Amino acid sequence: MSSTDTETFRDLKAAATSHRGDRVFNRTITAAAFTALVVLAGIAIFLGLQTIPAFQSQGISFITTTEWDINTDPPTAGIWGMLYGSVLLAVIGLVIAVPASLLLSIFMVFIAPRRLASALTNLIDLMAAIPSVILGLWAFYILNPTAEEWQQLLNQYLGWIPIFENTSGNFLGTPFIAGFVLAIMMIPIITSVTREVLARTPPELVNAAESLGCSLWTMLRFVALPYGRGGIVGGIMLGLGRALGETIAVFFVLKLVFETNWYHIIESGGGSVATLIVSRFGEVSGEFELSLLLAAGFFLFVMTLVVNVIANLIVARTGRLQK
Amino acid sequence: MTVTFDPSTLPELQNQPIQRPWRRKPMRFTLSIIVASIIPIAIVAALFFTTNLPGAILMTVIYFPLQLIASAIAAVVSRGTRGIVDSIIIVNAIGATIFSLVVLFSVIGSLIVRGFSALSAHFIYQNNVYVSPSTPLEYGGIGHALLGTIIIVAISGLIAVPIGVATAIYITEVRGRAVPYVRFFVQAMSGVPSVVAGLFILTIIVATGAIDQGAFAGGVAYAILMLPTVARTAEEVLKLVPEDLRTGALALGSTRSRTVFRVVLPAAKTGIITAIILGIARVIGETAPLLLAAGNADATIVNPFGGPIAAVPTYIFNNVALPYPDAVARAWAAALVLLILVGVLFVAARIVGRGRLSSK
Amino acid sequence: MSTAEFEGVESVDAMEAEVETPVKHEIEMSAEDISVWFGKRKVLEGVNIDFPKRTVTALIGPSGCGKSTFIRTLNRLHELIPGAALAGRVMYEGRDIYDRDIDPVHIRLKIGMVFQKPNPFPSMTIRGNVLSGLKLSGMKRSNHDDIVEETLTAAGLWNEVKDRLGSAAGELSGGQAQRLVIARALAVQPHVLLMDEPCSALDPASTLKIEETIRQLSKDITIIIVTHNMQQAVRVSDYTAFFLAAENQPGYVVEQGPTTEIFGNPQDQRTLDYVNGRFG
Numbered sequence: 001m002s003s004t005d006t007e008t009f010r011d012l013k014a015a016a017t018s019h020r021g022d023r024v025f026n027r028t029i030t031a032a033a034f035t036a037l038v039v040l041a042g043i044a045i046f047l048g049l050q051t052i053p054a055f056q057s058q059g060i061s062f063i064t065t066t067e068w069d070i071n072t073d074p075p076t077a078g079i080w081g082m083l084y085g086s087v088l089l090a091v092i093g094l095v096i097a098v099p100a101s102l103l104l105s106i107f108m109v110f111i112a113p114r115r116l117a118s119a120l121t122n123l124i125d126l127m128a129a130i131p132s133v134i135l136g137l138w139a140f141y142i143l144n145p146t147a148e149e150w151q152q153l154l155n156q157y158l159g160w161i162p163i164f165e166n167t168s169g170n171f172l173g174t175p176f177i178a179g180f181v182l183a184i185m186m187i188p189i190i191t192s193v194t195r196e197v198l199a200r201t202p203p204e205l206v207n208a209a210e211s212l213g214c215s216l217w218t219m220l221r222f223v224a225l226p227y228g229r230g231g232i233v234g235g236i237m238l239g240l241g242r243a244l245g246e247t248i249a250v251f252f253v254l255k256l257v258f259e260t261n262w263y264h265i266i267e268s269g270g271g272s273v274a275t276l277i278v279s280r281f282g283e284v285s286g287e288f289e290l291s292l293l294l295a296a297g298f299f300l301f302v303m304t305l306v307v308n309v310i311a312n313l314i315v316a317r318t319g320r321l322q323k
Numbered sequence: 324m325t326v327t328f329d330p331s332t333l334p335e336l337q338n339q340p341i342q343r344p345w346r347r348k349p350m351r352f353t354l355s356i357i358v359a360s361i362i363p364i365a366i367v368a369a370l371f372f373t374t375n376l377p378g379a380i381l382m383t384v385i386y387f388p389l390q391l392i393a394s395a396i397a398a399v400v401s402r403g404t405r406g407i408v409d410s411i412i413i414v415n416a417i418g419a420t421i422f423s424l425v426v427l428f429s430v431i432g433s434l435i436v437r438g439f440s441a442l443s444a445h446f447i448y449q450n451n452v453y454v455s456p457s458t459p460l461e462y463g464g465i466g467h468a469l470l471g472t473i474i475i476v477a478i479s480g481l482i483a484v485p486i487g488v489a490t491a492i493y494i495t496e497v498r499g500r501a502v503p504y505v506r507f508f509v510q511a512m513s514g515v516p517s518v519v520a521g522l523f524i525l526t527i528i529v530a531t532g533a534i535d536q537g538a539f540a541g542g543v544a545y546a547i548l549m550l551p552t553v554a555r556t557a558e559e560v561l562k563l564v565p566e567d568l569r570t571g572a573l574a575l576g577s578t579r580s581r582t583v584f585r586v587v588l589p590a591a592k593t594g595i596i597t598a599i600i601l602g603i604a605r606v607i608g609e610t611a612p613l614l615l616a617a618g619n620a621d622a623t624i625v626n627p628f629g630g631p632i633a634a635v636p637t638y639i640f641n642n643v644a645l646p647y648p649d650a651v652a653r654a655w656a657a658a659l660v661l662l663i664l665v666g667v668l669f670v671a672a673r674i675v676g677r678g679r680l681s682s683k
Numbered sequence: 684m685s686t687a688e689f690e691g692v693e694s695v696d697a698m699e700a701e702v703e704t705p706v707k708h709e710i711e712m713s714a715e716d717i718s719v720w721f722g723k724r725k726v727l728e729g730v731n732i733d734f735p736k737r738t739v740t741a742l743i744g745p746s747g748c749g750k751s752t753f754i755r756t757l758n759r760l761h762e763l764i765p766g767a768a769l770a771g772r773v774m775y776e777g778r779d780i781y782d783r784d785i786d787p788v789h790i791r792l793k794i795g796m797v798f799q800k801p802n803p804f805p806s807m808t809i810r811g812n813v814l815s816g817l818k819l820s821g822m823k824r825s826n827h828d829d830i831v832e833e834t835l836t837a838a839g840l841w842n843e844v845k846d847r848l849g850s851a852a853g854e855l856s857g858g859q860a861q862r863l864v865i866a867r868a869l870a871v872q873p874h875v876l877l878m879d880e881p882c883s884a885l886d887p888a889s890t891l892k893i894e895e896t897i898r899q900l901s902k903d904i905t906i907i908i909v910t911h912n913m914q915q916a917v918r919v920s921d922y923t924a925f926f927l928a929a930e931n932q933p934g935y936v937v938e939q940g941p942t943t944e945i946f947g948n949p950q951d952q953r954t955l956d957y958v959n960g961r962f963g
Contacts, residue, residue, distance in 0.1 A: 025580035029497050032489030036508035036554075039547055043519065046526040103412075103419035111416055114765065120420065122673075127427050129665050131608020133636045134658045137643050138430045141437075141651075184426055191423075204802040208864070210760060211796040212871060213788040213820030217408040222819060226806045238514075245516025247611040252643060274518050278611055290529065297522040301515065308514025312507070325940030327951050328729075332716075336729040339770045341720050344781035345762040402786065405821045 040305075047301055050294035057288075063299065066260045066271070068280075070289045079296050081260035085175070085271025086303070089250065090243040092179025092265060093186055098236055100183070101190035108191075109198040110216060110224075121195070128188035136252035139181045144253065147177045151266040163263050170268040173255025178270060181249045186239035193235030197228040234315030241307040245300065247274035273300045348401075355397035363389035390414055431662070438659030441652040447660070451621035451633065456642070456650040465657050467623040468638040471538060474627055475617065475634055476603055478542025479549050484599055486546075487553030488588075495561040496569075496583050506558075513551035520547040521612030528616065538627035541617030541634065545606040553602040560594025561587065597675050604668040608661055610636035635661050708735030711905040712757065712794075712875055717771035718933070719752055719761065727753055728933040730771070732924050734875070739897060739906045741916035741942065744926030745962065749934035750909045753926075754877045757907065758794040759787040775875075792820055795868035799880040801860035803867070805853035809844050812852045812863055816871040824872075834866035839896045858889020865896060876900065878908040882915065894919050913958060917946055925954050 054062050058077055065078030104124070108117045151171040158164045201224045209219045225232075250272050256279055257269035277293050277300075284290050367386045394414045398406030446464040454463030490509060494502050524544040527533060534540050564587050572582040588595065618631025619641060635657055642654035712734045719727035727749040734740050742750045755761040757773055759780060772779040780790050803812045813831045817824055824830060831848065835841040840862040844855075855863060861881060868876060878897070882890040897906055897919050910916050916923055923945040928934035938945060938954045949955045956962060 022578045022580055025578075025583075026497055026499075029489050029493045030499055030501075032486050033493035033497075033499075033501070033505045034508075035486050036490065036505065036512045036550065039523075039550075040508060040512055040515075043515065043523045046523060046530070047519075050526065099415075100419045100422060103416040104423055106412065107416035107420050111413060112420075123424065123427060126666070126669060127423070129604055129669055130430060131610070131636060131661060131665065133608060133610040133639050133643075134434065134662055135430065137639060137654060137658050138433055140643060142429060142433050187423060202802075204798060204800055205804060207760070207798060208802045208804070208867075209819050210763060211758065211791055211798075212816035212867070213791040213822070215405055215409050215788070215819075215821070217412055218819040218821070220412075222807075222815060223804065241514045245514075245518065247516070247518040248640065274516060274611070277518055277522065278614060281615060287529075294522055294526055297519055301519045304514055304516050304519070305511060309511055311514075312510045325938050325944045325948075325950055325954075327938045328935055332729055336716070336718065339716075339718050341723070341768045342770050343762070343768050344783070345759070345787070347783040349784045405788070 043301055044298075047294055047298035050291050051298050053288065053291045054295035062292075062295070066258055068258045070285055070292075075288065077292050079273060079276065079299070081258060081271040082273040082276045082296065083271075083299060083303075084260055084262070086244050086273045086300070088261070088263075088265075089175055089179045089182055089254070089270065089272055090240055092175060093182030093243045094236065094240060096180060096183035097186040097190055097239060101187050101194055101235075101239075102232070104187070104191050105194040105198055106220065108195050110220070121192075124188045124191050124195075127184075128192065132185065132246060132249040135181060135184060136249040139177070139249060140252040143177065143181070144172055147174075147180065148172055151176060155266060163265050165264055166267045168268055171266060173253065173268045173270070174266050175254070175261060175270040176265045178250045178254040178272070179265070181253055182243040182246055185246060185249065186243055189242055190235045190239040193238065194228070194232050197231030197235070198224055201227050230314055230317065234311050237307055237311030237314065241304050241311060244307060245274055245304045247272075247278050250275045251278055273297075273303075352401040355400045359390075359393040359397035363393050387418065434655060434659045434662055437652070438655035438657075441649075441656035442659060446653075446656055450623045451638070452623075454621065456645045456647040458649065460649050460652060463653070465635060465638055465653075465660065467621065468633040468635045468657065469660075470623055470625070471617075471620075471632045471634040472607065472636075474538045474625070474632070475541040475545060475613070476607055478539060478627060479545030479606060480599065480603065482543065482546040483549035483553055483602060487550050487598070487602070488557050488595060490550075490554040491557035491561050492583055494558050496579065496587060509551050509554050512547070513555070515547065516611075517544075517548055517609045518611035518615070520544045521615035523547070524612070524616040535628070535630060536616060536618040537630050538617060538624070538632045541613045541632070542627065544612035544616040545609065548609060548612070549602040549606050552605045553598050556598035556601050557591075557595055560591045560598060563594065564590045593675055597672050600668055600672040600675065604665055604672065607668070608636055608665060610640050613637050614640065635664075708738060710734065711736040712773065712775045714753075714757070715772045715774060717753065717756055717769065717773065719749065719756060720768040721764070722766040722768075725933040726928075728935045730936050732936065732939060734905055734907055735922070736905055737901060737903065738921040739901045739908060739919055740922040740924065741920035742907065742909045742924050742926060743911070743913060743916050744934070744937075744957070745928075746911065747934075748926040748928040750926050751879050753934075754796075754879060754907060754909055757875070757877055758796055759790050760796065762787070788820060792816075792822060792871045793873055794875040794877060795871065795873035796877045797861070797864050797868055797879070797881045800884055801857055801864050803852040803855065803860050803863050805851070807852055808849050809852050809855070809863060810848040813866050813870050816867055820871060822871055824870075830870050831866075834869040835863075837869055837896070837900060838862040838866040839892055839899075840866060856889075858885050858892060861885060861889065861893060862896065865893075865900075869900075873904060875905045875907065878906065880909050880911060883911060890915070913946075913960075917942060925949075925951075925957060927953060927957075 054077070057074070061076075061078050063078070063083065064080050065076075066081030067076055067078050069076045108120050112120065148171045151166070151174060154164050155166045155171070159166065205223050205227070206219065209223045214222075254272060254275055255269050256271065256275055259269065261267065261270045273296050277297055280289070280293055284293065363386055366389060367382075370385065391411060391414050394410040395407045398410035441460050443460075445461075447469065448466040449462070449464035450467035451463055490505060493499060493505060521544050524540050528536055528540055534543075568586050568590055569582055572586045573579075577585070613634050614637060617634060617637070619637050620631045620633045624630070624632045639654050639657045639661065642650045642657070645651060710733045714730050714732045717727065717730040718725060730753055732740070742753065744750055752761065755764075756769055761767050761769060769781070773781065775790070775794070778785065804815055807815060810831055813834055814827055816822070832841060832845075835844065840859060843859060852860070852863060865876075882893055885893070894915060897908065900906060901921075908920065920942045922940065923942045924939035925937045925945060926934050927937045938949055938951045945954060946958050949958065
């Protein structure tokens with residue numbers, strides 16, 4: 001490490017202390033650092049402006065009704081079903097992903113032997129890196145047939161429960177499948193945050209619990225989970241943000257319908273703002289319809305921004321930074 | 324009277340075998356584990372062969388509860404009532420792990436099995452001109468899409484990497500008053516969905532006409548997604564550079580900017596490379612922004628401002644739902660190529676990261 | 684304290700045959716030829732110590748000799764460390780605690796531990812902390828209010844916290860936290876209390892308070908304390924064992940016996956040097 005060091009230090013010594021150079025440096029770097037703010041503001045403004053034509057023509061019903069009749073005169077459009085659908089799909093995903101991620105993290109931190117745990121960590125990280133278009137492809141051809149069979153059975157034996165009602169006989173394109181795919185995307189995110197938080201449980205507290213004769217459950221209940229609560233909630237919200245914004249994987253498995261599907265999760269047909277944008281984009285009939293899509297995008301932006309900000313506040317407040 | 328160490332015991336002590344007595348479990352425990360593992364499977368297998376209950380039901384409704392009960396009984400037999408909750412947790416935790424691994428391997432496996440047939444040398448370099456969905460697999464490929472991805476990712480890197488590293492420099496070197504705000508905005512930006520990034524660029528395209536749909540527009544959309552990843556990783560990496568290096572340089576009369584460029588950044592070189600690799604991995608598979616901002620094309624395009632261009636994710640997207648098996652086979656093959664690219668980046672980041680830990 | 688509480692015990696006669704011929708104090712616990720490895724590295728060799736009932740035994744010696752490792756073999760915390768291995772026996776209530784039929788949780792309740800850094804559970808109240816051992820192990824005891832008062836009194840903390848049992852444990856000072864930890868360990872009714880340098884992170888006033896507590900507690904339970912402070916060993920203990928380890932060699936017990944003898948009339952030159960402060 002010697003010769004380049006002396007070169008550098010000689011260089012530094014020889015250089016005139018350029019105050020002007022440093023000022024330029026500081027200004028440039030500071031300006032670059034605010035790019036994030038500029039971009040966020042830009043998105044908010046540009047997309048926000050697009051909501052004006054939408055509200056002008058539709059009024060508040062743009063976000064309270066569910067329809068898409070662009071070609072009638074006057075055209076009517078309402079994205080309530082899409083907004084609700086995005087949330088419904090995310091909730092279905094959470095119901096599957098949260099227990100799975102918690103259990104997976106508990107396995108990796110407290111049960112699995114060291115080498116298995118580190119192999120699993122790498123595999124979960126790999127799972128997080130799978131692009132959504134690949135998941136969509138897999139879901140369309142591989143998941144769909146199996147999911148169809150499962151939902152049919154669910155309907156056959158538990159169809160008397162309202163959420164498992166299915167009157168069309170079509171079990172493809174259901175919110176359940178879409179929610180399941182979202183769960184697959186959320187599991188690696190939630191697991192990696194939860195695993196890190198649980199692994200950071202102070203060893204002296206774990207030792208104290210062990211010396212008092214704890215079992216796995218009592219250690220989790222009284223030491224590890226209370227300690228990790230904030231980080232875990234933060235991780236869940238990060239997963240939620242991801243799920244709300246997910247487009248492509250949902251596109252391939254959800255049948256988009258302009259009728260709010262409130263709770264028939266194994267009935268074909270559902271809504272999602274992100275999928276609406278991508279699926280209508282190819283056949284957009286003109287500037288007006290495009291502006292409606294952009295307005296929908298604005299609401300999607302706001303939804304995900306709010307969730308993300310809350311997630312980061314929760315994690316920061318518990319004093320832990322997540323990756 | 325005190326007792327001192329007896330040296331005559333030394334030879335015996337030096338030959339003591341290394342033991343782990345806690346690993347010897349009582350007969351009761353081992354037996355109950357074996358029984359608890361075998362009986363549920365045996366029952367399910369018997370049912371499978373004798374009745375025609377569908378496999379799905381057998382696995383979830385019958386096997387899983389049976390396994391839970393069997394494990395709970397095993398736990399009670401060896402540890403008393405205390406063990407029941409633990410056994411439930413362990414069985415479920417193992418179940419969750421197996422579930423996740425099954426999904427992961429199903430995805431990877433299906434890509435390999437279904438994509439392999441269309442994969443060939445020409446698939447990598449030929450483009451999509453003269454290729455229709457029904458064209459057999461000997462013709463056509465993703466050459467144009469690979470080039471498109473490379474161009475778009477390169478453009479996004481040229482934008483996002485300098486800005487991202489600059490943001491990190493602001494946080495760790497300049498340490499201005501706005502640091503908590505900058506970190507907040509970067510974190511908020513990381514939550515922007517990829518489709519929104521594409522929409523934003525689309526709005527600029529449509530509203531201002533300053534740029535057209537194409538590689539450049541796609542690159543800018545990607546840059547929005549890449550920036551937070553690069554900035555956060557670079558921040559972590561710069562924080563690891565020892566403070567002494569900076570203090571030493573400044574004490575020699577160096578300016579802040581020279582310290583950063585001649586001392587800190589070189590010290591963090593491998594970490595910055597890791598940040599770039601992670602940034603690329605973050606965006607390389609994103610489809611939605613390209614559908615909106617870059618469009619699609621069949622020919623090989625090199626000019627970033629030359630209009631719509633194809634990329635690997637959009638190629639896959641357009642071929643997935645076509646009713647022609649050859650087109651679908653192409654989608655699988657392209658997906659396999661994309662996954663391999665992501666995998667290579669993933670491994671590269673790990674290798675570079677490990678190098679960083681061992682060298683400095 | 685009936686020996687039949689252990690699982691799988693057949694007859695009292697069989698066990699009494701194992702007990703040594705009576706000495707002045709009955710033996711509570713004894714380590715026989717305990718050697719410890721981490722991975723392939725041997726860190727302790729051939730430790731043989733008897734711990735008489737209701738006495739205080741101090742384990743002294745320079746740092747790194749394996750004293751802390753040794754006491755963790757006495758309550759089966761050692762096996763939770765990755766790579767841990769062990770040879771020898773620890774006899775308690777007539778049986779080797781590492782016997783395959785014995786439940787480690789049962790051992791840890793009978794043989795409690797206080798660590799160097801006070802570690803009350805910060806998310807629980809003072810009262811919650813005292814009773815936490817019951818919740819963690821599933822041990823059932825009635826009269827929780829009595830337990831809280833008795834253990835906090837025995838630990839010398841009752842008067843200071845009796846009006847704020849519901850406040851968070853995180854607000855206590857180091858000395859108070861350590862006494863809370865002692866109370867917590869006492870709540871599960873141990874017969875032996877292991878203490879790993881319990882005062883080394885505390886101020887002198889708290890240290891004296893805790894030494895006083897130790898002397899009081901030793902009237903009912905057996906205490907084994909690892910300490911770097913030789914004056915503390917003299918003040919507090921009835922018996923002392925001196926550990927030593929040469930460079931890259933496993934630690935072992937050079938000399939052990941009544942504290943007065945170890946400090947006043949040791950047989951080994953190294954013991955004499957250590958207690959006179961010539962190294963350590």
